[in-house]
Structures are given as structure tokens and as C-alpha cells.
Amino acid sequence: MDGRRHSVDLPISRTLVALRRVRSLRDPSTNSMSKFSALVDTGNWEIDSSKGISLQFKNDRQEGGSDGDALRSKNLGFYGLREGCADDFELNCGLGKSKLNSGKNTGWVGKTGPPSKTKQIDGSDYCASNYKPLTERYFDDHEDTRLDLTCITSSSNRFEDLDTYKEPTVESSRAEQADHIISTQKLPYKNWVKSFGVVSDGVSCEASPCASVSDAISGHTAPLLENEEDDDVDDSHHGCGISCCWLRTPKFRESYLSYDAEEHPLVSGDVDSPAFYKKRILKHINNEITPYSETPRCLSEKFRPKSFSELVGQNVVAKSLLGAISKGKMTSFYLFHGPRGTGKTSASRIFAAALNCLSIEEDRPCGLCRECVLFFSGRSMDVKEVDSVRINRITRVRSLFKSAAIPPVSSRFKVFIIDECQLLRGETWAAVLNSLDSLSQHVIFVMITPDLDSVPQSALSRSQRYHFPKIKDLDIENRLEKICTQEGLDFDQAALNFIASKSNGSLRDAEMILDQLSLLGKKITMALAYELIGIVSDDELLDLLDLALSSDTSNMVVRARELMRSRIDPMQLITQLANLIMDILAGKCQEGNSEVRRKFSTNHNSEVDMKKLSHGLTILSETEKQFRVSKNQTTWLTVALLRLSSMESSSLDSNDSNFCLKRAQDQDGDFCTLSATGDGSKHLVTCSFDDHKPYKLGIQEDCKGELESIWKRTTDLCQSKSLKNFLKKQGNLSSLCVNQGLAVAELEFQHPDHASKAEKSWKQIASSLQSILGCNVEIRINLANCVPNPKCPKVSKPSFCLFCCSSRMQWKPHSSIDHGSDSDLSEYTSKKAIIKDRPNLTSTSNGGCQMPQCSDHRAEAVRTLRNSEGNVLSIGMASSLRSSENDMPKMHMLGVEPLTEEGGGQDLSIHKPEDGPSCFSRILRLPKNLHPADSSQMIPPGIEKGNKCIVFPWDIVF
Ligand SMILES: Nc1ncnc2c1ncn2[C@@H]1O[C@H](COP(=O)(O)OP(=O)(O)OP(=O)(O)O)[C@@H](O)[C@H]1O
Numbered sequence: 001m002d003g004r005r006h007s008v009d010l011p012i013s014r015t016l017v018a019l020r021r022v023r024s025l026r027d028p029s030t031n032s033m034s035k036f037s038a039l040v041d042t043g044n045w046e047i048d049s050s051k052g053i054s055l056q057f058k059n060d061r062q063e064g065g066s067d068g069d070a071l072r073s074k075n076l077g078f079y080g081l082r083e084g085c086a087d088d089f090e091l092n093c094g095l096g097k098s099k100l101n102s103g104k105n106t107g108w109v110g111k112t113g114p115p116s117k118t119k120q121i122d123g124s125d126y127c128a129s130n131y132k133p134l135t136e137r138y139f140d141d142h143e144d145t146r147l148d149l150t151c152i153t154s155s156s157n158r159f160e161d162l163d164t165y166k167e168p169t170v171e172s173s174r175a176e177q178a179d180h181i182i183s184t185q186k187l188p189y190k191n192w193v194k195s196f197g198v199v200s201d202g203v204s205c206e207a208s209p210c211a212s213v214s215d216a217i218s219g220h221t222a223p224l225l226e227n228e229e230d231d232d233v234d235d236s237h238h239g240c241g242i243s244c245c246w247l248r249t250p251k252f253r254e255s256y257l258s259y260d261a262e263e264h265p266l267v268s269g270d271v272d273s274p275a276f277y278k279k280r281i282l283k284h285i286n287n288e289i290t291p292y293s294e295t296p297r298c299l300s301e302k303f304r305p306k307s308f309s310e311l312v313g314q315n316v317v318a319k320s321l322l323g324a325i326s327k328g329k330m331t332s333f334y335l336f337h338g339p340r341g342t343g344k345t346s347a348s349r350i351f352a353a354a355l356n357c358l359s360i361e362e363d364r365p366c367g368l369c370r371e372c373v374l375f376f377s378g379r380s381m382d383v384k385e386v387d388s389v390r391i392n393r394i395t396r397v398r399s400l401f402k403s404a405a406i407p408p409v410s411s412r413f414k415v416f417i418i419d420e421c422q423l424l425r426g427e428t429w430a431a432v433l434n435s436l437d438s439l440s441q442h443v444i445f446v447m448i449t450p451d452l453d454s455v456p457q458s459a460l461s462r463s464q465r466y467h468f469p470k471i472k473d474l475d476i477e478n479r480l481e482k483i484c485t486q487e488g489l490d491f492d493q494a495a496l497n498f499i500a501s502k503s504n505g506s507l508r509d510a511e512m513i514l515d516q517l518s519l520l521g522k523k524i525t526m527a528l529a530y531e532l533i534g535i536v537s538d539d540e541l542l543d544l545l546d547l548a549l550s551s552d553t554s555n556m557v558v559r560a561r562e563l564m565r566s567r568i569d570p571m572q573l574i575t576q577l578a579n580l581i582m583d584i585l586a587g588k589c590q591e592g593n594s595e596v597r598r599k600f601s602t603n604h605n606s607e608v609d610m611k612k613l614s615h616g617l618t619i620l621s622e623t624e625k626q627f628r629v630s631k632n633q634t635t636w637l638t639v640a641l642l643r644l645s646s647m648e649s650s651s652l653d654s655n656d657s658n659f660c661l662k663r664a665q666d667q668d669g670d671f672c673t674l675s676a677t678g679d680g681s682k683h684l685v686t687c688s689f690d691d692h693k694p695y696k697l698g699i700q701e702d703c704k705g706e707l708e709s710i711w712k713r714t715t716d717l718c719q720s721k722s723l724k725n726f727l728k729k730q731g732n733l734s735s736l737c738v739n740q741g742l743a744v745a746e747l748e749f750q751h752p753d754h755a756s757k758a759e760k761s762w763k764q765i766a767s768s769l770q771s772i773l774g775c776n777v778e779i780r781i782n783l784a785n786c787v788p789n790p791k792c793p794k795v796s797k798p799s800f801c802l803f804c805c806s807s808r809m810q811w812k813p814h815s816s817i818d819h820g821s822d823s824d825l826s827e828y829t830s831k832k833a834i835i836k837d838r839p840n841l842t843s844t845s846n847g848g849c850q851m852p853q854c855s856d857h858r859a860e861a862v863r864t865l866r867n868s869e870g871n872v873l874s875i876g877m878a879s880s881l882r883s884s885e886n887d888m889p890k891m892h893m894l895g896v897e898p899l900t901e902e903g904g905g906q907d908l909s910i911h912k913p914e915d916g917p918s919c920f921s922r923i924l925r926l927p928k929n930l931h932p933a934d935s936s937q938m939i940p941p942g943i944e945k946g947n948k949c950i951v952f953p954w955d956i957v958f
């Protein structure tokens, strides 16, 4: 009867919810949504003040009948359930009565027999009814012939069914879905209809792994019960935590039923009532827990790998698992672990499919064979995903293993995948491990966890472990690119690169971000990605850092405020800044092709900038702590940036006295400070020496020219031709640092003999330098490559400089300098002046190292170890013993304190005693491995030895 209308009274809330949900309802057997898609379009929703909302729809195929026959003409592919053995089962969902008589067993595969009874609920028996396509069932309105079939197929002509389907109602969909679930998955089964040969005609080998089950299988039979006890086994999809595995749909770990698992354990038969199921399932459906989805809901579902070759970045794992299968060397217990979103679950499913794949090819799973089709359509009865939470009871574990003991339905292996196994309780683990030994060869357990530490040791040692490492950014980027191409998404490569870098090795996270971005319907760009992720770009942060390092305070504050006002959370900004600084310090900033990056790395590559940045990390970490107790995060962030911006040399560590400002002569011949500033232009600032601003000509590339020029002029000033040539050829000025009117010049020689020779001529070198620089000069003579010191195993790298000596000469601007005369030299040699107040220190009369001199010509000094780039790696004490004053001191390190180690350079501090700006003392934490005898012997007079520290009350020469 064309045009027949059926009404459903629904409360308004449910109606509206239903409208929203209709997309998520689908036919679980066919994995198809098409049966429901017409619903919204063809359904006619009417609002009646007395009845509420009603849904009406036209029934094209219905030739007649009553309201109760609403579904008759609609072959939804769902399957009925008989409640009780005689009574028709009714779905009172507003559609009237839906009679689901089993009728004849037309077109069904299976065996007939008495109905399998299960426990009674509310006094009524029910049986696993006969199943057949609804069309037939409705039209063959016969009494129960008690076929013992639990067939879950759709009609024999599924495609036709789909085509003819037009207008189900929401409620009928739900009800039938509920029926389907009950009939296909919830009922206890009596027997397996075992042979797939019987149904194989329906298995299309051409079907893709993703084909819906009805496309793939036309007669898959569910197992029937062997006996009552076993009913908890393979039908355990209903709330026991075991569900058939499917690849394309999301993991369905929840039970369809939402009843409390504790109350209804796995084996429980007292819940096996259709009414009970129906209620639960409907509740479940109403709760929008959709076990299946028509189309993959997100990209990560859609692009879930289906073969080992599709598994990104896990080649070792893939190869090993495939190897195990091809060699037939499987074990019963696998443990997949690794960070989230790296493919553990996908791999476990692929592994399960590969184990049962019938293909003889190496590349398994083939996706085409019967087993693969069964598996990928979610209908394999031999692969189960088990919810860890739900089996967290010994009784359930026992049931699980009982289930495992039953041979596989059609496959070679029964595979149980237990995800999140770290949630299993100790007793559950014990039960699992105890039962493992009794497992037959055909059972394989795959446990998955992101947290290996939570898995008991006993389990670890019993399992074959596979680690899934984080996926490389490049692999993620390539995968995203592939997805974009397949999905027809327009994208910027940089944006994909950015997404990859922000997903922390998790491909799922990356796909999620891409998914969200794709919804915007625009080209996937960096700007969009930044906006979505809620972070500012590295370029913006570099800009901010540039301002901070350039001490452009006002602009920096403005910029920071802009950023925070726009979108960024201060805590996020702190984290990002810290990450960026770490990248810069690790030299990663030069990578990439952005203009801002290039500019930043050009402008801020000095030693002092690096120190500022590393100190900045400390500031940021303090600020982060402050954030936790403060509401005004924005202010604290601004304070942090201001601190970063206004960082002075004094706030840096001892070696920060080498504040890296460059000194040069301007064109008028005046001394000035040449600083490397943030804006990229070197600007000249006239400076006087008493302004206490230190500066340095460092070893950076851009200083090299200046250093060479100074060294050339210095050597030119040397009177002795041989010295001049020697210095030009063998030595060079590696750095020059001026602090508080004292220039510390570091000279570098390649060979100890050369260093020694230079040391002997130190006065001439120093005076020449003084003439050029116009200030007090201290020279240090370093050996570029040193022989490793056996006393100091840490210092084994030949590039470290163990040899260092220094001497100081006071500048007398108006005195005439005679570079060749030692007698004149006394006029402006500063040593006595500097050390006169410190009786413990004496100068070496031969003009050698300035060190505290002990009796027996023993001298100690603090030494620095530098790597070939000139960075200070460690500091330590060295002592020298010389048999005569003219001997070259034989230095050896007494102890080394790596600056990087905890308790090392951290404790180094500078004290400025009253006795003049050029002297200070430092506290040096002694190395832990320093032999007490050594330390007591070698510590020079005047050094107070504390518990861990010794105080050097003299001008330590670094
Ligand atoms: N190695 C991978 N190769 C291909 N796709 C992957 C990979 N890892 C993750 N994915 C993508 O992420 C989604 C989720 O992956 P999967 O569930 O296998 O990760 P998991 O490691 O098990 O994560 P969790 O520990 O959170 O369960 C997949 O559907 C897939 O789209």
C-alpha cells in the first residue's frame, strides 16, 4: 500500500538526538550506512501538541498490513530474535509489533535442530532463534520451526536488499539493530556451523579487505554452543570485553551493553535474556555508542594500515613478525609496547590477519583470501579484541582461557588482542601467566601497552617483546603527504612538516591534526596549523627572542603582549620558548629556510648570546614554577622576558666576564665597542675603559679578521725579527677580552716548544699588545692540542688545552715603550702592583706564568680546559714543579671540574673583594674524584679548603 504512513511517537529530546545520531547508525552486518541514509530525507517528522513529535515515512514497498508490519517490506538486513520459543518477539518501539518469526530456513546454511535454550529470565525461556533475512521472515509468518541456526548473514541478495531499502525509522533502525546485535552476537550458541566450505560460495575473493561483510560473505555462520558452559566463550562480545576484531572501524573496546561488568561477568547466563539485551542495546544505541561507523570517522581510521608494508616507521617489528610467520616460529605471548599512536594496535591486527591469511605469498595478509576478508570485515570469529578492564577478574580470565581452548572456527590461529594490558591487576596477570603454559599451539595472545613499566616482570620475561618507537618526523610527513594526495587536500609542505614536528612521533596525533585542518576546507598552511594547535610560530618566537637578546625592551614587551593577547596561553609560550632555545643551543636554528631563522642565527651566534640563552632557560624554568602559584601568568611571562632581555654579564657564570662584545678601532682611531646586535648591523659605540663594560674579540668567524689584524700589528711591533717571524708563523691571537680596563689576550700555539718559546718572550708580546690596545694586558699562552694527562682521565681529548700561562702588564699610557728592554719593562709591568696586597702570591721572575709560588718552585694555578672551539669545558687546578726558575713549568692537572656536571661550574661564583676591580676570587667546587692526598698536598698556601670548596683568594688566571 503505497503512501502508507507509519507514525512513531517520540519524546522531543530523543527525536532530536535521533536526528543527530542517524548517521552513526549502521548495519553492523553489512558495515553499511546506506540503509539508514534515506531516513532523514524521507522521514516526515510531525509535531503534535498532544502526541509530541512523530516520525512518519512513506512505505513504498508495503503492500498492505497493519502498523505492526512496519518493517515487513523493509529488508534492513537485520535479524530477528525469538523471545521464548513460541511467542513472537515484539519490538515496541512505536512502530508496532515486529514479528520476527523464523519461518522456513530458506536459503540458510546451517543445521536444524531443537532450539538452544539458555537460562531463564523472568520465567521465560528464549532460544537462539532461526535467522533468516527479514524479507523472508516477515513474509513467511510462520511459527517457529526451531531451526538451530544462528546465521548472521543478510539476505541472499544483499545488494538487492540495499537497493530496495528506503525508509526505516529511527526507532525501527534501533530496534533492528538491537535485534541484530542480540541475534548475531549476544546469543549463546549451541554449535559451530563450522565449515566455511558451506558458505564459501558467498565469499568473494575480489572483495577488498574493507568490503562490508555482506559484500564479502554471504553465509557466515556464528558458532553454536557446544554446551551451556561455553556460552561465555565466543559469544562474549556482549559486555565481556571481547569483540571481534575489525580493522577499518575504530577499536570497539566497550561492550555494546552498558551494564556493569562486575555484576554481569563473562560467563553469566542470567543476563542472556533478549529483553535484557534489547534494553541494554537500545540504551547503548541511545547513548550514541556506535560500535561501527559507516564511513571511517576520521583520517586515522580511514588510513589505518592493513598490511605490514603500510605500517610506517616500524620496519624492524614488521620484518620480525613476518619472519616469525613465514618460518612458523610463533610463540603464544607477544607484548607490543611503545608510545601512543605508533601503530601497536594496527600491527597486532595485521599480525593476527597475517597469521590466518591463506595466501602462500610472503606478503601477508593478502587482504583477499577468505580469512582476510573475514577478518577485515570484522567477522572473524577467531580474532578477538579483549578489553583489559573487563577481563580484570580471575573468573573472566578463566573464561577467556576456556574460550581459547576451543579450536578456531575457521582459521589456523585464535588470536586474542589485549590492549592497554598495563591495566590488568596483579591477580589477573598471575592467572594469565599460569594459563599460558596450558595453551594449545593454535592460540596466540598479543598484549599491548604504552607503559612497559606497569607490566609485571614475570610477564615481561614470558613474552616476546616488540618495541614500537616514536615515528620519525620525516616518515610522518611523508605519510601525511600521501593522505593529502589521496584525499585531494591542498597543502603546504611546510605545514605538513610542522604538523609532523608537533605530533611527537605519534602518527595518529599527526593524522588527527590533519583531519581537523582538512575540515576547514582550506589549503593546509602553516598559519592554519599554528592557529589550530594554539601555538605561535617559531619565527614569531625568534622575533621575540631577537628583541630580548638585543635588549630592545619596549618592543619586546609590546610584541609579547601582542602574542599573548592574540591566542597563546602563557604556559604554552614558555614551553615553546624553552624548546626553541634548546634548539638554538643545539645548533638546530640554522636549519630551515625561513628568513627570520637566518637572520637570528646570523645575529645571535656569539658566545655571550648562547650563554644568555642558556641562562634564559633557567629563567623560564623559574617562571614556569611561578606560573603554578600565580594567577597572573601574563605578568610573570613579561617579567621573564624582561629578565632575559636585561641580563648582564654579572648574572652569567664566571666565564661570562668574557662578555662577548667586540672591540675595534673606529676609523678615527678611537677605541670602541663593536657589538653584535640583534638587528644584524654592527654598531659602533665609543667606550672608555673605565665604564666597566667588558668586551671580547672571540673566536667567532666574524671576529677572526679583527683578531688577525690585531695580531699582525702586534707582531709587527716586535723589535726582534726572529720573534716577529716566529710569532707570525707559529702563533695566533685566538681571543681578546677586555674587562674593566684589562685586556686578556689568548695566544695559541700548536706545539709545546712553541708555547714555551712564546712564554719566554711574553713581555715583548704583552707590551706590543698594550701599544695596540692601549690598556693593561694579560696574556695567556695556550697550547692548541695537548697530550692527554694520565692524572686526569676526563681530559683525554687531544683538543683540550692543558697548558696555559698568563702574565699581566700594566698600561702606562704616557710612558715610552721600549719593547726590547727588560729594565724599562718594569715601569709598566703590573704584577707587583696587582699582587702586592696578597702575600701568598709571587710573580715568577722569569716572566713566566703568574701563579702562586710555593717553596721548591712549586706553583699552582687554575687551569681551564677548552675544546677546539675555545669553549671552556672544565676548570681545574694545576701545579707545576720547576727545578729552577728558568725551567719550563711542568704542569699537571690536579683535578678537573667539568662545567657541565652537576656540582661543577654551577657553584663557581665570583667575588669582588675590596682590593681593586681587577682582582676577585672564586669558589671552585673540587672534583669528587680528587684524591684527598693530592688536594692537601697541592693546594697552595692561602687557599682555604672547605668541605667541598676551596676559595682562591687571588686573581685566578683563566
Ligand atoms: N606505524 C604506523 N603506520 C601507519 N599508521 C599508523 C602508525 N601508527 C599509527 N598510525 C595511525 O594511527 C592510528 C592509530 O594507530 P594505533 O591504534 O595502531 O596506535 P597505537 O600505538 O596502538 O596507539 P595506542 O597505544 O594509543 O592504542 C592508525 O589508525 C593509523 O592511522
Ligand SMILES: [Zn+2]
Pocket: 356, 357, 358, 359, 365, 366, 367, 368, 369, 370, 371, 372, 373
Ligand atoms: Zn589473506
